[in-house]
Amino acid sequence: MRDPVRIILWTLALLAAGLTLLGLGDRLGLDGRPGWVLDLVAHWPKHVLLLALLSAALAGWRRLAGAAATAAAAAAVNLALVLGPGGFALPQAAPPEARLIRVVSANVHGSIRALEQLALQAQSYGADVVSAYEVPDDLSADDIARLFPDLPDRGMPSVGRHELKLIRRSMLAAREVDAIDYTAFPSSHGVIMRAQLGSVQLVTTHPPSPGDPGLKGDRDRQLGQLGEGLDASRPFVIVGDFNTTPWGRAYQATPGVRAGDPRFDGTFPSFAGWFGLPIDHVKFGGGLVLTAYRAGPNIGSDHLPLFATFALPAR
Numbered sequence: 001m002r003d004p005v006r007i008i009l010w011t012l013a014l015l016a017a018g019l020t021l022l023g024l025g026d027r028l029g030l031d032g033r034p035g036w037v038l039d040l041v042a043h044w045p046k047h048v049l050l051l052a053l054l055s056a057a058l059a060g061w062r063r064l065a066g067a068a069a070t071a072a073a074a075a076a077v078n079l080a081l082v083l084g085p086g087g088f089a090l091p092q093a094a095p096p097e098a099r100l101i102r103v104v105s106a107n108v109h110g111s112i113r114a115l116e117q118l119a120l121q122a123q124s125y126g127a128d129v130v131s132a133y134e135v136p137d138d139l140s141a142d143d144i145a146r147l148f149p150d151l152p153d154r155g156m157p158s159v160g161r162h163e164l165k166l167i168r169r170s171m172l173a174a175r176e177v178d179a180i181d182y183t184a185f186p187s188s189h190g191v192i193m194r195a196q197l198g199s200v201q202l203v204t205t206h207p208p209s210p211g212d213p214g215l216k217g218d219r220d221r222q223l224g225q226l227g228e229g230l231d232a233s234r235p236f237v238i239v240g241d242f243n244t245t246p247w248g249r250a251y252q253a254t255p256g257v258r259a260g261d262p263r264f265d266g267t268f269p270s271f272a273g274w275f276g277l278p279i280d281h282v283k284f285g286g287g288l289v290l291t292a293y294r295a296g297p298n299i300g301s302d303h304l305p306l307f308a309t310f311a312l313p314a315r
Helices: 004-027 032-042 047-060 065-083 112-125 141-147 213-224 249-253
Strands: 097-108 129-135 151-156 169-174 181-184 191-197 198-203 237-239 257-259 278-283 289-296 306-312
Touching: 004 032, 004 047, 004 065, 032 213, 032 249, 047 065, 097 112, 097 237, 097 278, 112 129, 112 141, 129 237, 141 169, 151 191, 169 191, 169 198, 169 289, 213 249, 237 306, 278 289, 278 306
Parallel strands: 097 129, 198 237
Antiparallel strands: 097 306, 129 169, 151 169, 181 191, 191 198, 237 278, 257 278, 289 306
């Protein structure tokens, strides 16, 4: 009679190895319909690492050398992925006489209460820019003015290509920005908004979640256009719910350096903490200096909000 514990441990070890290989397939550029599955798996190296470590420890305890070695190899690969996302910055002191720019970003999941909580926290933070995604369908310009009275420059596109109503709307409220332009896409709710905050270029985005191959392609297309018209030699900030983690290949197409360490950052789902996925991002470049960054607290949405402060050197 076969040992059921042996079967279970081999199953766990092979599962960890299989998930590792699928995630590597996304990073190798495999696309098409199989690429959709590879993309979904690629965002979970922290979780696959824990699974592999547990499998290796249990298999070693039962003296299953083959299963332990398989799981350990998977753990090593995922540990390298978790430790090496690169391209992120931690807060540092602001240069003398620098202007501070405070940015708040959140997906409010269609909840007016979450948006109200975000407005209170943004006011307490002294935000110069608030970018929100999946705002309530019935949100009006008067509501935005009530919630963000100190941010008089506002935009909330409601219509996409071919006069089609957007399934999900994004909102931007800021102070002292030029006209807010936006690019809509024909097949989803995604909108890229662009504005000029003094000498700082501002870009916001919320592409669709890759729930099927078509939506994945739409997300990738939108993320790939974030750098269009952007002068990376000048100060810029990009914020949004990217619906991808730094371990996904789609993320690599986005310009800038991420604010905060994604290895210890989880923004979705909001209750998961470190175990969540960092799919919400604030990226920057062009001479800006990150002086503060944090995620949370929970505002009643399925995403945690992000708060970041940048210093614009006097020169």
